[in-house]
Amino acid sequence: MDHFHYKEGQLFAEEVALKDVADTYGTPTFVYSKATLERHANAYINSFETMSGLVCFSVKALSNISILKTLKKSGCGFDIVSGGELHRALLAGADPKKIIFSGVGKSKEEMVSGIEANILSFNVESQQELQRLSEVAAAMKRTASVAIRFNPNVDAGVHEFTKTGRGSDKFGVSTETTMDLAKECFKNDSLNLVGITCHIGSQIMELKGFQDAAKQALELLVELDKLNINLDFIDMGGGLGVNYVDEKTIQPYELIQCYEKIFANRNERLILEPGRSISANAGIMLTKVEYKKDSFLIADAAMNDLLRPALYDAHHNVWPVVKNKNASSVNLVGPICETGDFIAKNINIAASAGDLLAVRTVGAYGFVMSSNYNSRPRAAEIIVDKDKFYLIRKREDYSSLTALEEGLDDQI
Numbered sequence: 001m002d003h004f005h006y007k008e009g010q011l012f013a014e015e016v017a018l019k020d021v022a023d024t025y026g027t028p029t030f031v032y033s034k035a036t037l038e039r040h041a042n043a044y045i046n047s048f049e050t051m052s053g054l055v056c057f058s059v060k061a062l063s064n065i066s067i068l069k070t071l072k073k074s075g076c077g078f079d080i081v082s083g084g085e086l087h088r089a090l091l092a093g094a095d096p097k098k099i100i101f102s103g104v105g106k107s108k109e110e111m112v113s114g115i116e117a118n119i120l121s122f123n124v125e126s127q128q129e130l131q132r133l134s135e136v137a138a139a140m141k142r143t144a145s146v147a148i149r150f151n152p153n154v155d156a157g158v159h160e161f162t163k164t165g166r167g168s169d170k171f172g173v174s175t176e177t178t179m180d181l182a183k184e185c186f187k188n189d190s191l192n193l194v195g196i197t198c199h200i201g202s203q204i205m206e207l208k209g210f211q212d213a214a215k216q217a218l219e220l221l222v223e224l225d226k227l228n229i230n231l232d233f234i235d236m237g238g239g240l241g242v243n244y245v246d247e248k249t250i251q252p253y254e255l256i257q258c259y260e261k262i263f264a265n266r267n268e269r270l271i272l273e274p275g276r277s278i279s280a281n282a283g284i285m286l287t288k289v290e291y292k293k294d295s296f297l298i299a300d301a302a303m304n305d306l307l308r309p310a311l312y313d314a315h316h317n318v319w320p321v322v323k324n325k326n327a328s329s330v331n332l333v334g335p336i337c338e339t340g341d342f343i344a345k346n347i348n349i350a351a352s353a354g355d356l357l358a359v360r361t362v363g364a365y366g367f368v369m370s371s372n373y374n375s376r377p378r379a380a381e382i383i384v385d386k387d388k389f390y391l392i393r394k395r396e397d398y399s400s401l402t403a404l405e406e407g408l409d410d411q412i
């Protein structure tokens with residue numbers, strides 16, 4: 001459930017009319033509802049019954065520092081995948097002991113920053129990475145905490161680009177290699193094995209893949225018991241799907257119940273790394289129609305602002321900010337010079353030049369995937385809290401577009 005709703009034909013975020021946001025800050029603009037973010041975080045946090053749980057919001061889904069602060073206050077930790085995300089999480093005041101560092105390609109510098117910050121765990125994905133982490137930690141005379149990411153070889157049945165748990169994907173290591181790496185950690189004074197982890201994909205609509213992966217995690221834990229290796233946590237990653245159109249979704253409590261059943265006899269903590277299911281439906285993108293031409297509504301937002309439709313052929317619902325009559329089938333496109341630049345195809349909506357539209361379910365993998373393609377400044381970001389709204393990222397301007405470029409003084 002989210003907090004975007006109509007009152008007398010006008011679209012509101014909580015108690016703020018979205019028209020007021022557009023009038024104040026212009027378009028395109030991403031608008032997030034604080035109450036929705038908190039509600040979704042709590043849907044996870046309050047669902048743990050038998051296991052002690054930690055919810056590490058996946059920063060890649062929505063990384064604005066004000067959003068991270070909001071989620072931190074709700075009790076979330078963070079799943080990060082880069083030094084940049086670590087920087088953001090720390091700026092947001094995150095407890096380092098609630099930060100886990102995922103990703104297949106951590107650089108030495110990123111390892112140093114993570115060790116210096118004293119994070120909960122590096123989720124390691126290869127033998128070479130473990131070797132590097134051990135060398136970096138030894139050189140710093142420190143011990144790095146490690147969780148091994150195993151690849152359960154399950155097909156989560158989602159978009160080809162967002163499956164991550166098949167044997168052929170670049171993520172994690174086989175269960176056999178997981179055991180080898182665990183033994184290596186056990187022998188190595190610079191490494192402290194604290195967990196096992198996996199993540200099978202994103203926008204997942206069925207429990208089966210999660211269950212299969214959890215059963216494999218359990219088998220690994222039993223094998224590790226035999227070697228007297230005890231862990232702090234089992235990290236089952238993220239991946240829960242959300243409602244983009246009217247899909248039936250799994251609720252966080254159903255997922256957690258399923259894990260608690262499988263891990264019923266274990267003492268480890270359960271860590272989850274949800275991104276999309278916390279933030280996607282907490283965000284909309286406001287855009288204005290510039291022109292109408294035949295079946296095209298040409299908006300001021302484009303694929304540089306919201307890449308998902310062009311990249312994944314993803315569908316996002318579009319709602320008018322002020323309800324109108326006489327809807328017809330149209331294609332909402334942007335000003336970028338590519339036929340692939342569309343926001344939504346064949347949507348039924350009544351709109352003409354000057355009208356405001358809200359593109360829904362863009363709070364995850366929306367702003368964070370935006371770019372400056374076609375030298376378009378990035379959109380503004382706003383958070384709504386009850387009847388107030390706050391700018392949390394300024395709209396970029398032309399000077400931000402060229403700020404890092406050299407040679408403007410004709411030296412080159």
Ligand code: LLP
Binds near residue numbers: 061102239
């Ligand atoms: N943990 C790890 C290790 C991940 O790689 C991801 C997402 C998550 C957690 C969070 O997954 P979520 O709960 O959000 O499904 N850009 C794509 C999604 C890419 C997901 C990448 N990894 C999209 O727009 O659909």
